[in-house]
Structure formats: structure tokens, C-alpha cells
Amino acid sequence: MGINVLSVSTLLLFLLVGLVVVDTDIAMQKKAEMKTLIELANHHATFAIDEALKTEGIIDMVEADAMNRFDQRMGQNGNYTREGNFYQPSAESVTTDPVAIINHYIDFQQWRYNTKMFLHYDGESLQMEKLEREADPKPTVGGELRIAITMQDNQTVNLPPKMMIGPSHVVVAYVDERPLVPLLPAHAFPVASVEELKW
Amino acid sequence: MGQLIATIMNVMLLLMVPLGILQAHTVLQMKSELMEISFAATKYVTNHGGRSDADILSAVRNFIHEEAEGKAYQLREDQIGIEIIRTKSADPTLWSHEDEFVLRMSMPYPKLTTLFPEWERKITTERTGTINVMDYDL
Numbered sequence: 289m290g291i292n293v294l295s296v297s298t299l300l301l302f303l304l305v306g307l308v309v310v311d312t313d314i315a316m317q318k319k320a321e322m323k324t325l326i327e328l329a330n331h332h333a334t335f336a337i338d339e340a341l342k343t344e345g346i347i348d349m350v351e352a353d354a355m356n357r358f359d360q361r362m363g364q365n366g367n368y369t370r371e372g373n374f375y376q377p378s379a380e381s382v383t384t385d386p387v388a389i390i391n392h393y394i395d396f397q398q399w400r401y402n403t404k405m406f407l408h409y410d411g412e413s414l415q416m417e418k419l420e421r422e423a424d425p426k427p428t429v430g431g432e433l434r435i436a437i438t439m440q441d442n443q444t445v446n447l448p449p450k451m452m453i454g455p456s457h458v459v460v461a462y463v464d465e466r467p468l469v470p471l472l473p474a475h476a477f478p479v480a481s482v483e484e485l486k487w
Numbered sequence: 488m489g490q491l492i493a494t495i496m497n498v499m500l501l502l503m504v505p506l507g508i509l510q511a512h513t514v515l516q517m518k519s520e521l522m523e524i525s526f527a528a529t530k531y532v533t534n535h536g537g538r539s540d541a542d543i544l545s546a547v548r549n550f551i552h553e554e555a556e557g558k559a560y561q562l563r564e565d566q567i568g569i570e571i572i573r574t575k576s577a578d579p580t581l582w583s584h585e586d587e588f589v590l591r592m593s594m595p596y597p598k599l600t601t602l603f604p605e606w607e608r609k610i611t612t613e614r615t616g617t618i619n620v621m622d623y624d625l
Binding site: 327 | 526585
């Protein structure tokens with residue numbers, strides 16, 4: 289009797305430890321892969337240059353084209369399809385729940401200013417609350433971009449700042465996944481990509 | 488006697504669980520490493536371009552060699568299969584601005600046991616990238 293209770297409880301303990309280990313692995317993989325996907329897609333998106341303005345020496349991006357290119361790469365690299373402000377995963381995707389995204393274009397007149405984006409995630413979707421732009425531009429270098437995201441529990445995450453070296457396209461995604469089993473914590477984290485226009 | 492056999496079976500069963508966990512952990516970690524290295528390689532091709540197909544393949548091989556040496560990866564370089572093809576090209580040989588490519592990487596499934604040889608699957612990743620290098624920079 290005693291030995292059976294002991295071995296069953298050891299078995300359960302092993303299983304619990306294993307579950308935690310595997311869950312941590314999956315969480316790390318998701319985070320790294322989501323960052324990769326957003327970065328590769330944004331890289332491709334920033335090739336959408338306005339050809340008419342380019343002949344006049346102005347480098348500007350066509351935002352609709354850029355987002356189409358973004359969707360295309362999210363599909364090719366991660367098997368995601370776009371539905372409004374969400375990326376819907378397929379069976380082969382790295383996440384299982386829809387990923388909320390938001391994009392913002394900082395054009396050729398704005399990139400020299402220090403900019404701060406305030407985003408809010410309400411448990412459903414990602415919204416831009418406000419955008420602060422400092423009054424005076426940096427004539428020689430670009431501005432510094434900071435992104436702050438407030439979550440449902442009113443906690444704020446500040447993403448690492450980034451110096452802009454040209455007109456930039458910013459994409460932020462918020463992954464919010466149900467836990468693998470109810471006793472484990474949920475996976476929720478933001479990832480962001482800032483890419484200069486490619487021309 | 489029956490008690491003794493039952494105990495031995497018990498211990499064996501108990502040992503199977505950590506082994507299974509170890510297997511799952513190894514596979515996940517290998518997959519993560521392959522994803523990471525293929526992303527790094529895609530970035531590398533994106534930022535460097537190349538003069539020809541052969542040039543690109545050897546550059547990617549070299550890059551992976553350096554990555555595998557420099558970082559504490561568990562995966563072995565000689566086990567990684569690489570395939571890189573261009574899906575959109577402006578020039579027949581030069582890999583340059585706005586060309587698109589697909590980089591496929593694969594490696595054998597890490598196994599703790601060779602008891603089940605029919606499990607010969609591979610871990611694969613596929614990435615599509617766009618090159619950001621001008622002709623005159625090559």
C-alpha cells in the first residue's frame with residue numbers, strides 16, 4: 289500500500305515537472321518565432337515605395353501595399369491569415385490563438401522627431417492611445433522611438449528604444465494564449481518590429 | 488516474489504516518464520535552435536546578397552559554420568541540410584535588390600532510442616526573405 293502511494297505520487301510529480309519544462313520550452317519558442325515572423329514580414333513590407341514620389345526625390349511608403357506585403361509574408365513564413373486587426377493561425381502555426389496587431393507608419397516628415405507610442409491591450413485587441421512627438425527635430429540623426437504597452441492589469445511594458453535612421457514602419461503584435469493546461473500560467477507578451485524603408 | 492517483480496516494474500515505469508520528458512524537451516529545443524539559425528541565415532542572405540547561386544550556398548554554409556561554432560548550440564552542423572532557391576529574380580545570376588528567396592533547412596529528428604527505425608521524420612523550417620542589396624554593392 290505504502291509503496292503504491294509513493295510511486296503514484298512520484299509519477300505525478302514527474303509529470304508536473306515535465307509539463308512545466310515543456311511549457312517553458314513552448315513559450316520560449318513562440319516568443320522567438322513570433323519576433324522572427326514579424327521582423328521578416330516587416331522587412332518585406334518596407335519595400336512598398338511610392339514610385340511616383342521617388343522620381344521627385346521623396347521616399348515615401350504606400351501603406352496599403354506594405355500591409356499586403358506583410359500579410360503575404362506572414363502567410364508564407366508562419367501560415368497566418370489576416371482578419372481585420374488579427375492574424376488567424378492555422379494548424380502549422382506556432383501559436384493557437386489569434387494574434388492582435390497594430391501598425392504605424394512614421395513618414396519622411398516625422399522620422400527625425402523623438403516619438404513615443406502608447407498602446408493599450410484590453411484583452412481583445414491592441415489600440416493606439418496616443419502618440420507623443422517632441423517639438424524639435426534632430427537635423428543630423430533620426431529621432432528615438434519608444435513604445436509603451438499597457439496591459440489589462442494596468443501593467444506597462446516598455447519595449448527597448450530604437451533610433452530611426454529613415455522613414456520607418458512600426459508593427460506591434462500582442463500574443464495572448466490560453467495556457468496548455470489550466471494550472472499553468474498563460475503565455476502573453478508583445479513583440480515589435482521597426483524597419484526603415486528599403487529603396 | 489510477485490512483490491519484487493511488481494516493484495521492479497514500478498521503478499521502470501517511473502523511469503519512463505523522465506525519459507519521455509527529456510525526449511520532448513530535446514525535440515523542442517532542437518526545433519527552436521533550427522528556427523533561430525535559419526532566421527539568422529535568412530537575415531544574412533537578405534543583407535549580403537550574392538553573385539551567383541553557388542556563391543550564396545557557400546556563403547550560407549560558412550555563416551552556419553560560424554554560428555554553430557560561436558554559440559552553444561546542441562545541433563550539429565554536419566546534420567543540417569540546406570536548400571536555397573530564388574523565387575523572384577531581376578538578374579539571371581546576381582542575387583540583389585528585391586529578389587525573393589526561400590531557405591529550407593532540415594535536420595534529423597533527435598532520438599533517444601533506435602528501437603523504432605520507422606520514425607525517420609525530419610525537423611524542417613522554411614523561410615522566405617527579400618534581398619536588400621544593390622547590384623553595385625556586390
